[in-house]
Amino acid sequence: MEDASMSPGGQLANLQNGDNAKQVGKIIAGPGAKNELPLILSMNLTDNITEEQRSRISKARKYATEQSTKYVLMKQTLAHQQQQQKHLQRQQALMLMCRVYVGSISFELKEETIKTAFAPYGPIRSVNMSYDPVLNKHKGFAFVEYELPEAAQLALEGMGGAIIGGRNVKVGRPSNMPQAQPLVEEVLAEAALGTRVYLASIHPDIGEDDLKSVFEAFGKIVSVQLARVSPGGRHKGYGHIEYENFQSAQDSIASMNMFDLGGMLLRVGKAIMPPNTSIQSMALTPGGLPTASAVAAAAVTAKLQALEAVSSSPPARVRSITPPPPVSVNIPPPGFAIAPPPIGVVIPKGAMRSDENTNGSSSDKKESKKRELSPAVEEELPQTLHHQENVVIKGSSARHLIMQKLVRQDKTSVVVLRNMVTPEEVDDTLKEEIEEECSQYGTVKHVVIYQERENDSDDAPQNVKIFVEFEAPDGAENAKKGLNGRFFAGRVVKADIYDRDLFEYQDYSA
Known part of the structure; x- marks a missing residue:
């Protein structure tokens, strides 16, 4: 006859009476078990293993932490590189937006006349005319470069078809960098939604208080700022006004552009540059986290990810663990960041190609090196506006190839x-x-x-x-x-x- 204490009813009675019950068999976590159960069970995983297995598990945990830290650090580095690349592309677009093409210029006009005609729209950095060395005169077009992109935008809107020297001039944006056009459109779209207004051709005797009394008729003004030669000195003839809302800015532009204020016609348009910034200051923006900070942040992130992974997945008994070879990650030194190539700059193919056919003759090596040198030097030629203006020619072969390319560019079809x-x-x-x-x-x-x-x-x-x-x-x-x-x-x-x-x-x- 079966013992009553071994029946299910007897076991339940023993539990209710407070008797000590011993576990018999394997515990299985069913659908209703708590999520913490696998973690609790894993705590006793290393009770019945050898010292060698315990050492391997410790090495595996250390290796997993190192690899997780490197992976997170790599992701942070890539994210920072993308941010730097976007920042650099935006800077290139703003530099391009500062330039205005002026065509159909009378051959009797000089650079000073063009500068005088375009000066009311804002501060001009330079005026460059393309001269024909054979005829010893300019080719009938020029490039006007402003210090601010909003000044160039106003010139594009106001100088189209203007008569200078008896001829209707044509204006437009330079078209030598079509890849920057989407960024230019993005910058203009952001500026169109802003509440800041750009003003140019301001009378020297008019100050911030005078402008505020005139422009506050369109809405509440947050700030009025005029660009000055020195703190407390005279202003340069242009500035910005910031309104509280978008509609006030729109109304002021529609009403005050070409308004006679103190005997000078105001030029009013939307501001493009952010407050208290310039293109030069954007170029000097420091980039990159210090290496120690980046590694510490990556280690913390990897540790949190490891805890989340352990708590959300059941454990598995480790039989044999052999760590794979470590993966090396190049970490930039403190204060330096891996800068992406700017817009229009082509990475030379020769720099990405490994040496091949090392057993060939010396003449074959010279021929292959000569073939690789020509496209590499040509592709390294600067394509961006900034690099074209600051090109440095080194070496007789590079100088010869560059002159050949320049001659080819001058040929027209x-x-x-x-x-x-x-x-x-x-x-x-x-x-x-x-x-x-x-x-x-x-x-x-x-x-x-x-x-x-x-x-x-x-x-x-x-x-x-x-x-x-x-x-x-x-x-x-x-x-x-x-x-x-x-x-x-x-x-x-x-x-x-x-x-x-x-x-x-x-x-x-x-």
């Missing part, structure tokens, strides 16, 4: 044809006829038919210019030789090579 047709002969089929006629000299890429008046009067006679862009400069040279002086419908055609920069900026008035 555009030819302009004058006196070929009259305005009455321009129709829808003219482009196809010109393209077919010029295709014998080279592959035609684009044809532009441009009509212009001889002067600014409405009844002035019009002339027709035909611009033909070829795939290669040889096509333009062949077209010039073949068409210049040729009779076409009783007229003598005049063919000339046209400046590539003017054509790219759609300036057909030269």
Whole structure:
């Protein structure tokens, strides 16, 4: 007969009577068990293992902590590099936004005249005209660089079609860095939603209090700040006003732009640069956490992640643990950060390629080195605006290659044809006829038919210019030789090579 104390009812009675019950069999954590149960069970995991196994477990834990710390540190380094790259790209975009292209300039005008015409929109850093060394005169266009991007933006909005020296000038943004255009649009979109207003062409006798009394009619003003030569000295003629809300800023721009204040026409627009910053100060912004701080932060993060992983997963008995070889992580020294390449700078392929065919002859090595040197030097040529203005040429071979590239860049593939047709002969089929006629000299890429008046009067006679862009400069040279002086419908055609920069900026008035 079965003992009553061994039956389920007897065991329950013994538990209720307070008798000591011993565990028999294996404990299994079911669906209703607490989450802490696996962690509690893991505490007794090392009770019945040997000293060798205990040493291996200790080494495994140490290795896991080290690898977790390195992994977290690597993630932090990558995140910081991305932040630095975005900061550098934004700085490049702001530098590009400070420049204004000015085309269709009269050949009699000098840089000082252009500077005087564009000065009311803000402080100008430089005016650069492109000169033709053969003709000893400028090519009819220039670049005006402001100290602030908001000044350049106002000049773009206000100087389009303005008459300087008897000609309507054309303005636009430089197009040598199309990859920066999305960032430029992003910066302008952010500025459009801001509450800060930029003012230029301010009378020297007008101060912050005078501006506040005038502009507070549009809403509550947070601050008025004029740029000054020195603290407490005279102001430079421009400044910023910050409103409490967006609508007040919009109303002040709509009402006060080109407003006569003290005998000078104000220029008012949205501010782009953040308060109390400049492009130069953005370039000097320190980057990178100190190495000790980064390692400490990574170690804490790795420890927390390890605790979370242990508490959320059941343990497994370790039989044999052999740590894999450690992974090395390059940590930058204190005060230094791994800077990403700026916009437009191409990393040379030669720097990323390992040496191959080490058993080849010395002549083969020289030939391969020579082949690798040429593209590497060409790709290392500066592509950004800042690097182009601060290029340093080192070595005779590098200087020779750079001069070759500059000569190639000066060659244009555009030819302009004058006196070929009259305005009455321009129709829808003219482009196809010109393209077919010029295709014998080279592959035609684009044809532009441009009509212009001889002067600014409405009844002035019009002339027709035909611009033909070829795939290669040889096509333009062949077209010039073949068409210049040729009779076409009783007229003598005049063919000339046209400046590539003017054509790219759609300036057909030269």
